[in-house]
Amino acid sequence: MGIEIEHTEFAAADYQRFHERLEDNLAALASLLSTPGFGQSQGSLGAELEIYIIDDQGRPLNRNLEMLEGANDPQLTLELNRYNLEYNLSPYTLDDTPFRRTEEEILRKLSTAEKLAAEFGGRIVATGILPTLRREDFGSDCMTERKRYRALVEQLVSLRGSEFKIDINGQDPLKLQMDDITLEGANTSFQVHYQINPEGYVDTFNAFQLTTPIALAMATNSPTLFGHRLWQETRIPLFKQSIDTRHNDRYSWHHPARVNFGHGWVRNSPLEMFTEAVRLHPVLLPVCSAVSASDLLASGSIPRLEELRLHQSTVWLWNRPIYDDAGGGHLRVEMRSLPAGPSAVDMVANAAFHIGMAEGLKGNIRELMPGLPFAMAEYNFYRAAQHGIQAKLAWPRSNQHGCSELPVAALVEEMLPVAEQGLRSIGIAASEIQIYLGVIERRLSAGTTGSVWQLAALERLEPRSSRTEALGMMLEEYLEYSKANIPVSEWPR
Numbered sequence: 001m002g003i004e005i006e007h008t009e010f011a012a013a014d015y016q017r018f019h020e021r022l023e024d025n026l027a028a029l030a031s032l033l034s035t036p037g038f039g040q041s042q043g044s045l046g047a048e049l050e051i052y053i054i055d056d057q058g059r060p061l062n063r064n065l066e067m068l069e070g071a072n073d074p075q076l077t078l079e080l081n082r083y084n085l086e087y088n089l090s091p092y093t094l095d096d097t098p099f100r101r102t103e104e105e106i107l108r109k110l111s112t113a114e115k116l117a118a119e120f121g122g123r124i125v126a127t128g129i130l131p132t133l134r135r136e137d138f139g140s141d142c143m144t145e146r147k148r149y150r151a152l153v154e155q156l157v158s159l160r161g162s163e164f165k166i167d168i169n170g171q172d173p174l175k176l177q178m179d180d181i182t183l184e185g186a187n188t189s190f191q192v193h194y195q196i197n198p199e200g201y202v203d204t205f206n207a208f209q210l211t212t213p214i215a216l217a218m219a220t221n222s223p224t225l226f227g228h229r230l231w232q233e234t235r236i237p238l239f240k241q242s243i244d245t246r247h248n249d250r251y252s253w254h255h256p257a258r259v260n261f262g263h264g265w266v267r268n269s270p271l272e273m274f275t276e277a278v279r280l281h282p283v284l285l286p287v288c289s290a291v292s293a294s295d296l297l298a299s300g301s302i303p304r305l306e307e308l309r310l311h312q313s314t315v316w317l318w319n320r321p322i323y324d325d326a327g328g329g330h331l332r333v334e335m336r337s338l339p340a341g342p343s344a345v346d347m348v349a350n351a352a353f354h355i356g357m358a359e360g361l362k363g364n365i366r367e368l369m370p371g372l373p374f375a376m377a378e379y380n381f382y383r384a385a386q387h388g389i390q391a392k393l394a395w396p397r398s399n400q401h402g403c404s405e406l407p408v409a410a411l412v413e414e415m416l417p418v419a420e421q422g423l424r425s426i427g428i429a430a431s432e433i434q435i436y437l438g439v440i441e442r443r444l445s446a447g448t449t450g451s452v453w454q455l456a457a458l459e460r461l462e463p464r465s466s467r468t469e470a471l472g473m474m475l476e477e478y479l480e481y482s483k484a485n486i487p488v489s490e491w492p493r
Contacts, residue, residue, distance in 0.1 A: 005287045005310075008151035018286035018307060021293075022278050025308035028293035030271055032302075032329055033198055039330040043426060044195045045098035046091035046332075047351065049106060050188035050340055052125045053083045053117055058132045058475045061122040062142060070116050075109070078144050081185030083137070085113070091193070094427050099352050099436050106344040107485060114483075125479055126347075128222030128235050128339030129186050131454065131471045135226060138182045148285070152314065153181055155284040156243055164244065168237045170230035184242040186225065187235040188340040192351045193322065193332045200362070201270040201321075201331055207358040207365045208319050208333055209262060210372070213380035213393050214415060215354035217408040218440060219346075220388040221339040221450030227467045229458070232388030232451040235339055236381075239316070256280050259316040261378045265369050270331055273321040277312055284314045302329045318381065337381075342450040342478065342488040349439035349487070352428075356419030356437065359426055364398065371396030371403065384408070389449055412444050439487050446489040454478070456493050 032038050055061045062082035075088045087109045092098035113124045143149060163177035196204050220232035231237060240259040256263065258281055266272055287310060293303035302325045309323065322332040338350050361368070372394060380393040392405040416437060423433045443449065454474060461470035481491045 005148050005151060005285055007287070008147050008154065010286050014286040014288075015283055017288055018283055018311075021288050021307040022283075022311060025293045025303075025305045026271070026275055026278060028297050028303050029274060029305060029308070029323060031297060033269065033271055038328075039198045041093075041195060041197070041327065041330060043094045043197070044091045045094065045102060045351070045355070046193040047089045047102060048189075048191040048193075049087045049089060049109070049126065049347070050079060050190075051085055051087070051110070051113065052127065052130050052188060053085065053122050054125055054130065054132075055122055058130075058472050060130065060133065060137045060142075061117075061120065063117070063120045063122055064144060066120055067113070067116050067122075070119065071112070073112075076113075078146060079185060080144060080149055081138075081142050081182055082144050083142070084185055084188060087113075091195075097429060097432055099348050099428070099432050102351075103344050103348040106347065110344070110483075123479070125475070126188070126190075126340040126342075126344075126482065127478065128188060128220075128233065128341060128450070129225055129238070130188075131224050131475050131478075132468075133186060133226060135176075138178065138180075138185070140180060140182070142185075143180075143182055151285055156181055159282070164242055166238065166241050168225070168228075168230045168234060168241070170228065170234075172228040172230070174225060174228040174230060178242070181243045184239060186242075187222075187239045189235070189336060190338045190340050190347045190350070192335040192338065192354070194335070194355055195330055195332045198270060198331055201333075202266045202268065203362045203365050204358060205270070205273075205319065205321065205333055206265050206369060207362040208335065208354070209265070209377055210365065210368065210396075211354060211357040211361065211415070212261075212319060212335070212337055213377070213384035213391075214357065214408065214411050215335075215350060216337050216381065217384035217388050217391050217393075218353065218412060218443060218449060219338050219350040220385070220452075221341050221454075223451035223455050224458075224471070227471060229455060231386045232390075232449070233337075233339060233385040236318075236337065236385035243316075255282065258314065259318075261318050261381050262374070264374045270321055273317075274308060274312070274323070277315045277317075278308070281311075281315050283311060285310055337385075339450070341482060342453070342491075343482050343485045345436075345439055345485055346443075346450070346488050349436040349443075352423065352433070352436035353415075353419050353440045355426075356422040356428075356433075357415050358422065360415075360418035360420075360422030362422075367398045368396040371398070371400045376403065388451055389444075389447060409444060409447075412440070416441060416444075439489070442487065443489040448489050448491070448493070450488050453488055453491050453493060460493075 060083035289306040296303040320334040457474040
């Protein structure tokens, strides 16, 4: 999705040609989806991990370009702000202990990055939002010099026409305005990619949508920004607001938000979601490839659908459908709501729990959907982000009469055996299931997530220091336990 572009200024003809290519891409994708055997595989798991570079005081360190050059690692890529990097982790087939191998790779990559950062007086931390951020850490001076980012910023600002407004409630509400989108770079995530065969894609994707609020509530790790105690997962409203190009007026029409949970349950085909992204959202980066998708398809090649993928990279669904030409072409779902951190084992456990729930419920999803209008699924998502493990969520039953809310803790307890069954159904070994669902079970018993631990640490440290000092001390404790790969449920409180 981080496709680089060669130029940043566009004419009307560029947009017209790009629109034609998008239609061509959709037609090619429809043809591929109708081809017997397309996208069939045993499935795989991959991930992207975004990280912060910090100095010895726990402050952002603008060294991502230097670290990228020194790493000589094709899996390491740049992010929007100069103190962020991203690892594109290896995909693992489902019969290859994918969760254990992903955890091991995270630990290797973070260890390598730590050594490299030390050459520049820096350190590495995986956390949803760095607790020690200040307002001066944002703005054009901190942006990574990359044509894609400059062009994207210019396009979003052009659509917005005024400041980007941040308004997040919480224990210490935060309101501010920004002239650009660099505040988006405060958010770092653990984005999980899960390959799905096309014939089962619709039910599995809907099951991911249904279970995302539960997975998110158990994974929260971003409770503060600029010292303000906000949502349990502040990344969710911050990301949405930091690049929102709309002027909201309840009496006027406006484009749908480019950051959203979706616009409804998927009914018939995965093609619906790709088409929706084209139909609903204006093009931002009209850069065309040299050869059209239809020409490639006619020659017997698998097209990359470069225009569609570039356009999708500017529409940020929390669960995003992905087409990839690798391996003869396949489909994935990208789960974007999970935060980076607190530890490698926590991140992988979050992924295992979410995938397990979706796989365990997909066979029953069409009976459950009528009991939960999509607007209520979206409501669940934002309540999970706001209240975390203390949230109450609307939950459907096959035989329900009326809708009711249940505490997250009760839903997690109910979903753990569902997740176990789901993971078994895709061939995950019992030993691997026990390890990662055990992490979730202990987190539930302790009532502790990353955000719960951070807020408790602040409450303990603040009486003998300022808020700024307490945030710095909390970060140092966080780093100690995170680097030791201790599950957050076992961190001292």
